């Protein structure tokens with residue numbers, strides 16, 4: 001793990017921006033495309049070509065440094081430009097393609113699951129596909145059913161796709177760099193509620209979340225490895241992306257009640273770091289998996305099955321999953337709050353195992 | 356530089372428009388509905404500022420497009436919208452009390468508070484839903500037209516989408532389907548010049564949407580979407596064609612979004628104040644207002660009465676929404692399926 005060189009507290013979005021900038025500087029094959037990732041395309045003469053810098057400002061300023069050739073605003077044509085990303089990746093470029101919200105994957109699903117995921121295998125290993133797809137996930141912003149989904153499991157279902165979910169600015173930068181350098185297609189899920197946060201505002205205690213600063217130099221967070229965010233011996237909580245924060249909050253509460261809690265920040269949804277999860281459970285003998293995705297056929301159910309199959313004899317109680325319910329995301333505020341996994345529900349589930 | 360639309364002064368130079376086909380009562384109704392939409396959208400902004408309404412895409416400036424088109428519709432016809440659909444809903448006659456309640460997340464809302472601004476639907480009123488996924492409703496409208504045809508009705512469906520949605524392949528799949536099967540659907544592209552921050556001149560090859568109809572063997576027309584009279588009259592052949600079983604039409608309505616893409620977004624990050632003022636000076640409500648007075652369709656006091664009436668109705672919608680309760684917790688789990696809910 002790279003060591004922090006200074007006390008920079010970047011937001012998640014700034015950390016991603018830095019990762020993109022540094023990878024673009026170091027490799028001229030890397031380019032970015034998506035809707036309004038610059039914004040105001042064609043208005044260069046009015047000085048307005050960087051109007052948005054992406055809906056979450058992840059690509060802010062890049063067009064000024066790298067120009068419209070490498071920072072491409074696209075029409076609203078996900079099937080077209082995702083597929084173009086596949087084709088460009090297959091022929092020597094290293095595209096980073098923005099799919100604004102994960103719920104829009106349906107528009108371009110064919111390109112992701114039939115082409116990106118399978119081409120290498122179908123072609124007998126004769127191509128590499130260094131394609132990075134970034135997308136945003138998560139409820140909690142009144143965006144209703146089509147703009148608030150998480151959907152890790154859909155992509156993890158497909159052999160050939162690598163799926164990562166950073167939990168803070170540090171892991172975001174490192175996972176972006178790893179993803180862009182990877183020769184496999186990688187999907188990065190950015191939770192909407194994380195992107196404005198600094199590592200510090202995640203309110204992490206000692207030893208959590210890799211520390212609180214983002215190194216300026218390039219570094220990788222390895223794909224396929226979960227991170228033990230906090231060590232403990234009584235129970236394991238597994239978080240993914242934003243739910244890692246929920247787990248930390250729950251851990252603090254449980255510790256105030258005298259329990260020693262281990263929090264695993266999954267980071268990599270596919271491939272899954274079975275070893276870290278199993279080793280933790282063998283130590284703590286209990287696990288709560290916290291996932292914002294739909295509960296059926298999910299990453300949470302996958303981990304639950306893993307633990308039941310591989311560590312059954314070590315468990316004091318069955319694995320527990322805290323997820324969203326098997327419903328679309330509702331609009332109304334009280335319903336949306338009810339929808340999301342909370343610290344309280346995690347604490348309750350953990351106490352159910354511990355007591 | 357942005358290329359200006361060619362604004363046609365329909366009242367003087369446009370020979371094809373037969374004002375006999377539009378009566379005074381309808382004109383006044385158009386005015387009233389457009390004012391209602393504008394006041395409703397302004398009120399939504401206030402509700403958002405108060406923190407009660409959680410984000411929306413404002414339709415201010417685009418009122419004339421759906422109002423003109425919906426002037427042709429009857430029971431059994433369906434409209435479908437996109438993420439920016441409050442004006443479509445009101446033009447089709449969806450109750451604004453229920454709309455405001457929906458926007459405030461209340462159980463009395465059109466969708467019982469579960470859909471919000473991007474998903475308002477009122478099937479009984481002929482509004483088959485707004486949709487947050489750009490382009491997504493276009494084939495659904497095509498299916499509603501297929502159904503109208505297969506059920507042996509002369510009903511039509513109308514789908515409203517933006518210039519940005521013309522980037523989606525599904526538009527062309529739908530146009531082709533509708534054309535080979537002669538389906539009664541009217542594809543209405545509201546070209547408000549921007550998709551988020553992206554100007555249409557950049558994103559649309561050839562610089563317009565309407566001419567794409569040619570390849571699909573259907574009429575494609577541009578209409579000045581700032582004129583409700585022109586919207587209504589020039590859409591007539593499209594509606595008649597659909598009702599007569601002759602097939603679809605693509606209409607590109609030239610209009611302008613006055614506000615940011617969504618509440619709080621600053622449009623001057625990608626367009627100039629001068630440009631905004633240029634298009635706002637051609638305001639659709641101002642135009643119809645002037646017409647009604649100049650042509651002595653009605654007096655100023657009539658207009659004032661309509662404006663005040665609309666204002667009271669919008670105020671009442673807030674009261675209705677405020678007085679309504681949030682959905683019960685169990686609503687979260689209802690209507691995932693018909694059975695077991």
Ligand SMILES: Cc1ncc(C[n+]2csc(CCOP(=O)(O)OP(=O)(O)O)c2C)c(N)n1
Pocket residue numbers: 035076078100104107438439487488489490516517518519520521547549550551612616
């Ligand atoms: C499939 C899909 N891609 C992207 C978006 C994000 N998005 C929402 S509105 C919008 C712009 C739409 O522009 P346009 O169709 O012209 O409609 P307008 O907003 O101008 O009314 C975009 C890109 C989306 N909702 N759906």
